[in-house]
Amino acid sequence: MTNKINLQNLTKSEEDYLKAIFQLLNDNENEKVGNNLLADYMSVSPASSNNMIKKLTSKKYVSSKKYGKLELTEEGRLVAVRLIRKHRLWETFLYNYLNFTWDEVHEVAEQLEHIKSHKLIDELERFMDFPAKDPHGEFIPNAQGDYVEVPKVMLSSVKEGDTCKLVAVNDGSVDFLRYVSNIGLMLSSEIEVLEIREFDNSLRIGFENKEETITKKFADNVFVKLISK
Amino acid sequence: MTNKINLQNLTKSEEDYLKAIFQLLNDNENEKVGNNLLADYMSVSPASSNNMIKKLTSKKYVSSKKYGKLELTEEGRLVAVRLIRKHRLWETFLYNYLNFTWDEVHEVAEQLEHIKSHKLIDELERFMDFPAKDPHGEFIPNAQGDYVEVPKVMLSSVKEGDTCKLVAVNDGSVDFLRYVSNIGLMLSSEIEVLEIREFDNSLRIGFENKEETITKKFADNVFVKLISK
DNA sequence: TAGAAAAGTTAGTTATGACTAACAAAATAA
DNA sequence: TTATTTTGTTAGTCATAACTAACTTTTCTA
Ligand SMILES: [Mn+2]
Ligand SMILES: [Mn+2]
Ligand SMILES: [Mn+2]
Ligand SMILES: [Mn+2]
Numbered sequence A, B: 001m002t003n004k005i006n007l008q009n010l011t012k013s014e015e016d017y018l019k020a021i022f023q024l025l026n027d028n029e030n031e032k033v034g035n036n037l038l039a040d041y042m043s044v045s046p047a048s049s050n051n052m053i054k055k056l057t058s059k060k061y062v063s064s065k066k067y068g069k070l071e072l073t074e075e076g077r078l079v080a081v082r083l084i085r086k087h088r089l090w091e092t093f094l095y096n097y098l099n100f101t102w103d104e105v106h107e108v109a110e111q112l113e114h115i116k117s118h119k120l121i122d123e124l125e126r127f128m129d130f131p132a133k134d135p136h137g138e139f140i141p142n143a144q145g146d147y148v149e150v151p152k153v154m155l156s157s158v159k160e161g162d163t164c165k166l167v168a169v170n171d172g173s174v175d176f177l178r179y180v181s182n183i184g185l186m187l188s189s190e191i192e193v194l195e196i197r198e199f200d201n202s203l204r205i206g207f208e209n210k211e212e213t214i215t216k217k218f219a220d221n222v223f224v225k226l227i228s229k
Numbered sequence C: 001t002a003g004a005a006a007a008g009t010t011a012g013t014t015a016t017g018a019c020t021a022a023c024a025a026a027a028t029a030a
Numbered sequence D: 001t002t003a004t005t006t007t008g009t010t011a012g013t014c015a016t017a018a019c020t021a022a023c024t025t026t027t028c029t030a
Helices: A012-027 A035-042 A046-058 A074-097 A105-112 A118-127 A174-182 A216-220 B012-027 B035-042 B046-058 B074-097 B105-112 B118-127 B174-182 B216-220
Strands: A163-169 A190-196 A203-207 A210-214 A222-228 B163-169 B190-197 B202-207 B210-214 B222-228
Touching: A012 A035, A012 A046, A012 A074, A035 A046, A074 A105, A074 A118, A163 A174, A216 A222, B012 B035, B012 B046, B012 B074, B035 B046, B074 B105, B074 B118, B163 B174, B202 B216, B216 B222
Parallel strands: none
Antiparallel strands: A163 A190, A163 A222, A190 A203, A203 A210, B163 B190, B163 B222, B190 B202, B202 B210
């Protein structure tokens, strides 16, 4: 008579798909998140992701109808948040204790996040004294699965003349993170948007006594908090 | 023209089999190690392990002929030793930093040992200041794959009246490790073999002002260094 | 609103690593 | 040395998670 769903018996693959759906829903608040987008994000064929959606739907982690948009059940959301929690705690450990750089942590955390042990992750959190954010500035969800929803302000959406503070970066691309480090940007950097060029959407920004021109694509992956407008 | 075998592209399964073969060869110096023993050790059918032996043979990690005894190639041995190195370093980390007990570390280390990252394990080792032994008393191989071969003396082989020191325990069974802890035995305990009962091969041992009767099976899993005879 | 493009689904194939059942070889005992 | 038991191998099946190719449904656009 168990109506509790077993959150432990998921494969690495199932976990990664649920996390991907969660991330896509988060990053595309308004737009419809469908199968093709998921397939693209997971770097698999639409047939493969469609298969997995059917499987996760039958297992009650995904609630979506044929041809409809993707949605997670409460159980699916919980799996995703716990995976993100593990991912970010491991990234923090690698960065703070094992001399990993900004761009090195993500790949290894992708593997470590799938280790099955509640004690492991809770003790790791205690060992690090309950860190609030990961090395990329993202909040670490707590053991209860509370996900702090901080609306992300992309640097590309800041108006000319405004000043902001870098609070987080997208951690998906090693090349991007190296690029960010190389030009001297880091978490907490104060950035002033000096000029927005309509022609190609590039931005001229100033920070730490330097000036740089960045593309819109670059600015889309940098998240900031507005200081003055 | 690459004659270097890629040690990275092994599946979790392939790694576990290679480790199992290495352990079996180590624990059965004289006797023949064959397919059935491997199947039993891995808790799979002989057909499954036979399949894997064929695969690992074709990949040049195992060198054995049909119906012959199992043997590892130099590459196979290296994979196994590196896996054991990772396993023992993770056990040490869990035990020394994350409040895991003796009997809890093995299961989680079985998962962690498969994480692919040289930097991860080398940095973990540095972080812990290059520990020599794991929580069960086993030597931790170095990054070069040197495996210190310490001949294991089983407590069951000690003669009546002799005194010895507990240097390691078999870590495969949670029940066994709890049992060891419960009766008050620990690494470095000095043990005197008071009596060996021919009838059922049980032993009466004395240690830390206590006396206990243990079975031969129990004594087979406790490894000691002789102090006096 | 019809036709084209995009998005989603289905069918059939592959690789991995399990399984059982049947069979062959080797080792042991009578 | 022949028979029996043990050990090892092969054949065929299943589940997972990927793939391509073909098809259907939905959405856009002219
Ligand atoms: Mn990450
Ligand atoms: Mn992952
Ligand atoms: Mn162990
Ligand atoms: Mn393992």
